[in-house]
Amino acid sequence: MEAIFSSIGLRRFLHRPAGRAPKWSKETVNQDVLNASYAVRGPVLDLAMKMEERLRSGESLPFKEMIYCNIGNPQSLQQKPLTFVRQVLSLVTNPLLLEKHSDLFPSDAVARAQKYLGAHPMGAYSNSQGIKTVREEVAAFIGKRDQTFSPDPDAIFLINGASEGVRYGLQSLLRPRLAGYHDGVLVPIPQYPLYSALTTLLNGELVPYYLREEEGWTLEVGDLEEALKQARARGVTVRGLVVINPGNPTGQLLSRANMEKIIEFCVRENLVLMADEVYQTNIYVDDRGFLSFRKVAVDMGLPPDAGPEEQGMNEKHLQLVSFHSVSKGFMGECGLRGGYMELFGIPPGVKAQLYKLASISLCSNTIGQVVTGLMVHPPEEGSPSFPTYEGERTATLTSLRRRAQKLTAGLGNLEGVSVQPSTGAMYSFPRLSLPPAFHAEAVKQGTKADELYCIRLVEATGIVVVPGSGFGQVDGSWHFRTTFLPPEDKMDSVMERLGKFHKELLDAYRG
Amino acid sequence: MEAIFSSIGLRRFLHRPAGRAPKWSKETVNQDVLNASYAVRGPVLDLAMKMEERLRSGESLPFKEMIYCNIGNPQSLQQKPLTFVRQVLSLVTNPLLLEKHSDLFPSDAVARAQKYLGAHPMGAYSNSQGIKTVREEVAAFIGKRDQTFSPDPDAIFLINGASEGVRYGLQSLLRPRLAGYHDGVLVPIPQYPLYSALTTLLNGELVPYYLREEEGWTLEVGDLEEALKQARARGVTVRGLVVINPGNPTGQLLSRANMEKIIEFCVRENLVLMADEVYQTNIYVDDRGFLSFRKVAVDMGLPPDAGPEEQGMNEKHLQLVSFHSVSKGFMGECGLRGGYMELFGIPPGVKAQLYKLASISLCSNTIGQVVTGLMVHPPEEGSPSFPTYEGERTATLTSLRRRAQKLTAGLGNLEGVSVQPSTGAMYSFPRLSLPPAFHAEAVKQGTKADELYCIRLVEATGIVVVPGSGFGQVDGSWHFRTTFLPPEDKMDSVMERLGKFHKELLDAYRG
Structure with missing residues (x-):
């Protein structure tokens, strides 16, 4: 934008001398904040x-x-917290308890607490991406869940709930209006209002696509294509697609065929797929289970690395960021603010920017990180805590x-x-x-x-x-x-x- | 900005049809993120x-x-965590431990854990401003520390470390360049790089003022005035002043006389004073102690409420946001991400926007909230944990x-x-x-x-x-x-x- 002003000789609009500022009031707050609604x-x-x-x-x-x-x-x-989770938390928060009274706890809870404390003292800032030991647990979980290879633990970010990861993602993806861009992201309607709030705050354009209520809130790729076409006609460069699966607020579960079409659409149109999969263990039908977008992508032969990082890097790649959280499922540990995001097909240059955003907040809270580890790595069959946990x-x-x-x-x-x-x-x-x-x-x-x-x-x-x-x-x-x-x-x-x-x-x- | 474009007939610059987006790479990330450094x-x-x-x-x-x-x-x-803090944490994270083995813990740790758990289950999202019981402890602490009246607990926000509060504050204060504003904030040089990173991300202008190294990194109000004048001449509407006291990275401690002048300057120039006071218990001289900006303001007779909220509300008010954290001091609980910010002279319309930003992240982590309570309300003299704590x-x-x-x-x-x-x-x-x-x-x-x-x-x-x-x-x-x-x-x-x-x-x- 400044370039445009400059080229048409209007730079003076930006450079009038300023006077005393107004007080900070509802009239003078940042209007993007004012316009955001949650x-x-x-x-x-x-x-x-x-x-x-x-x-x-x-x-x-x-x-x-x-x-x-x-x-x-x-x-x-x-709803009560899970016994095993809270046993481990009481041990990692209180190392003296672990030292003196470990006999009060099941041996697997003690061992797990020792593992986490051996990796990182809870009161210290961790790596901004999160404690590596926990990221390794997340990576192993993803491989097992998807019945494929595991991701690199360095592709995982531990975050204060999925919301924080979505913020990092959208903030790095949507380029500034001020610089002449008009970037947007496809978001389902109805949607979880985090997405609309963030796009407003970031001066991005929320490009709506409607779920089909009469057909059980299904997502039709034809509707995505139509929404994309209309947005482009309005001058919006659409850069991402948000899919919430299982749906919030609508509860629907996508089929594999549907997900394949969505992935093909994203690859074809160069859209970063943001997969909000925080309800992946909340499924109430027997005929099919949860499939992650990552699994479907891997099954389609799409590679997790990004290829050479220049403009026009491998066009056949999917760029995917997936989110999971300790707040939902059967744990419901909302207050502890834990979760992870996984990068798939995202080049190092982008990852560095996400890392920088995380480092400005220093790190996500370590207790939430440990709870994320416990979510992805529950007590194993045969271990003392398994029966209670199950x-x-x-x-x-x-x-x-x-x-x-x-x-x-x-x-x-x-x-x-x-x-x-x-x-x-x-x-x-x-x-x-x-x-x-x-x-x-x-x-x-x-x-x-x-x-x-x-x-x-x-x-x-x-x-x-x-x-x-x-x-x-x-x-x-x-x-x-x-x-x-x-x-x-x-x-x-x-x-x-x-x-x-x-x-x-x-x-x-x-x- | 859009209004300007419209008025000069250049709206077409904003409305060219868009094509397919580029891949997400270091060339196509948001450049404000790229330009930020930490x-x-x-x-x-x-x-x-x-x-x-x-x-x-x-x-x-x-x-x-x-x-x-x-x-x-x-x-x-x-550095070891404080015993009392971690005892309470192990009890609030594991209510079964509290129920069955409270005899292993000092009675004041048990009582405190019961108080927090009675107020809020740790696994639940709290109010977006934080658990009220903890905010009441913070308010009582501030009144006692400053030897004045206590703030309203509703003027307190519990946050994931001070960084998060600074982000909420700057994001609500600095108006968008895109809308034709050119807002800035005075920041000390040298500074803690959170401030430069956030102003870059928010498209605001960092207006530097230099601390005087030879005089022990002191802050001269004359330098503030000069920096303000120059910024205004460049077209910047300066809306805030960041002061870090004790200083980071410089360690200096401001005197009362200096703080009074800074406050007068902020009142005169309508600047929101952002007081980063996270090192308030880290003082290594005997001749004087920490004074909060709030205390000095109260002693000067400035009122904590904002007055009528219209353009030009009471000009004689100070607008102050103060930050504190569990990460520093003698606790050093960095990884647990706790802290608070206090609003002083900030009208309800602004508070509502800060609350909205907090609610988009749902709430700060509840363990960090409890640690903040423990920081501001340590064991009292005569209680069983007092000798160890002291x-x-x-x-x-x-x-x-x-x-x-x-x-x-x-x-x-x-x-x-x-x-x-x-x-x-x-x-x-x-x-x-x-x-x-x-x-x-x-x-x-x-x-x-x-x-x-x-x-x-x-x-x-x-x-x-x-x-x-x-x-x-x-x-x-x-x-x-x-x-x-x-x-x-x-x-x-x-x-x-x-x-x-x-x-x-x-x-x-x-x-």
């Missing part, structure tokens, strides 16, 4: 937190407690499956609600058909119909969900996202309160 | 890590181990002081090295006077003299320090930054190796 923690949650304060102060409301279904945060809803794992996953089915069935029985089955993840994204008088009310209040619905829901029941507009939806359609994480003994009561609220709302506006 | 982990460290690999693989080098003095990372150099604290701080003095004295004895005494922090920043032939060699190699010096040092001794150019220095002067963190029993050997290296280098180039 709906999972938006106005509905603000209202809910105020209502929680009122409950705490003893005020009488139509319900006794808030039920937070707005965010996949299992341990806030009574029991806890299975109990959580089967309970999640029962809750998913109960929620889907319950929502599907409501008048004017249609819902696709949740085959994966932790969410349902039901579609609402609401009376015209309710829409009129929303217009009158200057709000969106789905937001008004969610506000009324929290006021009447204490159940907190997120309006579909926070994730994006086809114009004129209305949804909300709810987790199915409330404890099993509360699910009936949640469904009952939701059903009663919904019926009363329809009756009130039926006219 | 010297604490630059080429000297890369070389050191390679040498460490060579040592590990059994190769014979002129030394047996690397000594990392490049970064304030005490626990990587054998003993550990005092031992670490007195040892750091001895090491600081030993390093300063040792460096000062070297030919051609001048060094200001380290009154605070963890670093020394000696100035090098090197023979002309060495400078010629650096020019020949296309590198900077200080970088070449540091590379030679690591090659000859395994001691890793950072070239002064990574922090900034007056043109033509050359420095390096070293921590004084090697264990006390190794300090003599470090000084001896450094002295021998330095003498040999001078002799070789003396000509």
Whole structure:
């Protein structure tokens, strides 16, 4: 941009003498920050937190407690942490305990703690990519999961949850508007709002592609092609494709055939595939399991190295960044902020920039790094902790499956609600058909119909969900996202309160 | 900027149809990322890590181990964590241990763990600002430290180390160049390179002001005024002032009179004061202690609330963001990534944007949050853990002081090295006077003299320090930054190796 200004003699626009700055206020904050929105923690949650304060102060409301279904945060809803994970954490955080009282712990927990502490003291900054011992565990896990060769541990970055990795990736990929670029990234609609928030912050263009609700939120490559074509016509250089599999908020699981087409599309169009695979162990169907994009790429014969790094390096390569997290699955260790990203087909020159971004934050937290190691390297069969671990794992996953089915069935029985089955993840994204008088009310209040619905829901029941507009939806359609994480003994009561609220709302506006 | 384009009919520059994107390579990454540099982990460290690999693989080098003095990372150099801190961590990470074996722990550690777990399960996302119970501890600490009223806990953000808070602050403060702004921030030279890296990433302008080396790296308000004037003449709207106190890499401690003048300057010029106070407990002089900018502001009668939030809100207010961290002091819990930032005179509309940025990352890691609570609320006198805690604290701080003095004295004895005494922090920043032939060699190699010096040092001794150019220095002067963190029993050997290296280098180039 500066070059353009210079060439057309307008440099003076950039060089007027400046005066005293304005105070820092909502009028003078960075407007990209102002324009970014992150709906999972938006106005509905603000209202809910105020209502929680009122409950705490003893005020009488139509319900006794808030039920937070707005965010996949299992341990806030009574899911217990895995015993083995927490045993190891107590040992690595307290080396004196390990020294003096290791007899209180299973031998495999002790051995694992010794391994991590031998590799790195928890209180020290690690390598900015993460502790190598843990990266080696991640690499071994990926090879085993994908039934292929393992990646180089140097292709792994340990991060404070997947969000941080997505930020590093998008920040390095999207070139500045100021320099005359107009880079964009294809993002599913509905999407997890991290992607829209980051593209806004980074001055990039979110190029939407719509998932097909009626076909179970499937992703059609034809729709990708159309979205790409339209974006290019608008002057956008599309550089990446975000795929969330299993879907968030939609829960769908991609088939291998579909993934192959997506990969071919990315190779053909030079798009960096950003594979958000944080729900890879949350799958509630029996007929097929999770396939990583990396596995499908390897099976297609695509190489993990990038080829020569010049403009126009090997055109036949896939560039892929995959994300995983300790926050989801059956661990649900959201608060500990752990996860990894894996680079595939990404040249060293790009990796160096990702490393630099990581080093500006010094390193991700070491406890989250250790939890990532524990996620990818659980107790092995025959080891003392295996039976407990397996029991806890299975109990959580089967309970999640029962809750998913109960929620889907319950929502599907409501008048004017249609819902696709949740085959994966932790969410349902039901579609609402609401009376015209309710829409009129929303217009009158200057709000969106789905937001008004969610506000009324929290006021009447204490159940907190997120309006579909926070994730994006086809114009004129209305949804909300709810987790199915409330404890099993509360699910009936949640469904009952939701059903009663919904019926009363329809009756009130039926006219 | 778009408005300008539009008004002058050049919108077409922004709307040419785009073609296929280039691959993601070092040629096509975001150039702001490419241009950012973070010297604490630059080429000297890369070389050191390679040498460490060579040592590990059994190769014979002129030394047996690397000594990392490049970064304030005490626990990587054998500093032990505080017993009380780690006892509480083992209990909060493993609630079963708390339930069944609390008899193994001092009662105050048990009580504290129960308090934190009662407030929040560690595995759950917290409020994006952090666990309220911990923020209340931080607020109480600030009031006590400053001998004034305590801040509102809602003015506190718990963060993954101070770096994250600085990023939130600068990102919300510096407005986009693309929108026609040209915002800058005054940063000391030498500086901690986080500030230069972030301003580059955010397309802001780093406006340097030089600390006066000969006067012990003091900060003269006249120099600030001059730097501000020159920046304005260049068209930069200066919006903030970064002060690092105690200084990094320079170790100086500001006086109250100096701080008052700085505050008056910020109020007069509408600058947001960003006070990096992470070394507040690392002070090695007896005649005066640490004063926070907040305390000085409160003593001057400046109010902590922002006044009415419109353009031109109360001109007499100070806008201050202060940062603290668990990584430094006598805890040195770098790897756990904890810290806080406190808002003072910042209006709700700005706070909402900082909160949004925090919420995009969901929350800082809960273990780091708990460690922050433990830092600001140590065992109280008379409690069972107090004697051990006090003993550990005092031992670490007195040892750091001895090491600081030993390093300063040792460096000062070297030919051609001048060094200001380290009154605070963890670093020394000696100035090098090197023979002309060495400078010629650096020019020949296309590198900077200080970088070449540091590379030679690591090659000859395994001691890793950072070239002064990574922090900034007056043109033509050359420095390096070293921590004084090697264990006390190794300090003599470090000084001896450094002295021998330095003498040999001078002799070789003396000509």
